[in-house]
Amino acid sequence: MRPLYDPFGRPLSLPHPPQRIVSLVPSQTELLYDLGLRDEVAGITKFCIHPDEWFRGKTRVGGTKTVHADRVAALQPDLVLANKEENVREQVEALAQDYATWVSDIETLDDALDMIRSIGALVHRAREAEIIARKIRGRFDRLEPVQGPKKRAGYLIWKDPYMSVGHDTFIHHMLGYLGVENAFADRGRYPEVSIEDLQGCDVILLSSEPYPFAEKHVEELLQAVPGAAVALVDGELFSWYGSRLLHTPPYFRNLRTAIAGID
Template structure:
């Protein structure tokens, strides 16, 4: 028997009750499925699904998030594929959706992430565990005390790429996490992931600069490069997964943000 569900793109699809052959094509959602205890049900993941390590080493890999091995996926006879609007390629997901039930998330905010966790839990017969997980994450963020005076919030430039410099702007999950952590996004006036020149960075006048560990592997040498552009800013290498992964890894984000603020 199947059940009719609606995904976060407002698409209606029929999926099996308690799917037993799941393919996950989004790293943060792969880790969520692991946290929900779906070791046997998840049969394939992408090469970027590095958590948990035992799945990365043992599960079949079916390409990258934006370049999936489509026929290989079909050959596995999945009864559910879990994808994401931003992280996957539209044409590939539409091709798969014509042949296999594909549930797609669309996440910009923390409430979106919590909705995804609860929805996926219901989808894979782990509603109780997922609801408890979402509640723990929500409580951890509710305990962040950021103050009410926006003038006291540090302006943070969060970089995701070099050559060209690219930062997180508004309408991104990273922007949401910056605000949740008690910071002001120095590039909140710009949409999505703008390309920036040195003058743009200088004019933003950030108090702090966060250099993400992903997708670009920023290192110590980049700190010196940026320090010449914004000599007054404090520059820190940060764990990008805790700012951009919207699954069960969020359990650790609030405490990490607190530790970063304590370094101010």
């Protein structure tokens, strides 16, 4: 395991298992649960919806981008877990002045597996983390290669304006495992896209998060982009980079079958 550092580049090592963890990242909160932690997790965000018992029972310290420092302080954490993209740098650095803090940076599946192992080391659950990471790696490795030309896919995460994903995102990397070509791979991060931009897509995938796309939006896009098939997809299985990745390969396998049937 490579050395771990806090946001200021200081070595981060916890000689004793942390007992007051605050997680500011939904997918990492779920990972903590799957690593076997229970009372050790003291605080979560309002977006940490898995597991449900934690969502209903744990102290919420705000949103991923609106962390209330006073609520964190009241919990007196011995470890804060954050993420470079999902949390606000200034808020995280302010917490790191007072508490042991680790920030993940995820763009690829390998990054996600490194994160799982790193958190496992920090919370003294290295063996459990290694088991999860190996299971995820094995399930992705067993995804069969896509035969024939890849469908050109537009993955939408927002409406008014429509927003998609560029080449430097975790979702883009997951689209590769799904076996489709990201229609907006030439753009960065989360670009705004127009109906005209979507005209060249074979398929348009509407994510369940962060915008709650529904069947009415499918109908709207079928009319606006008549040359494309449109489908609702589970956004958590494209964007959550913790232990939920265990469920992504079988979901992708089924979704591939549906996409392959598109003329």
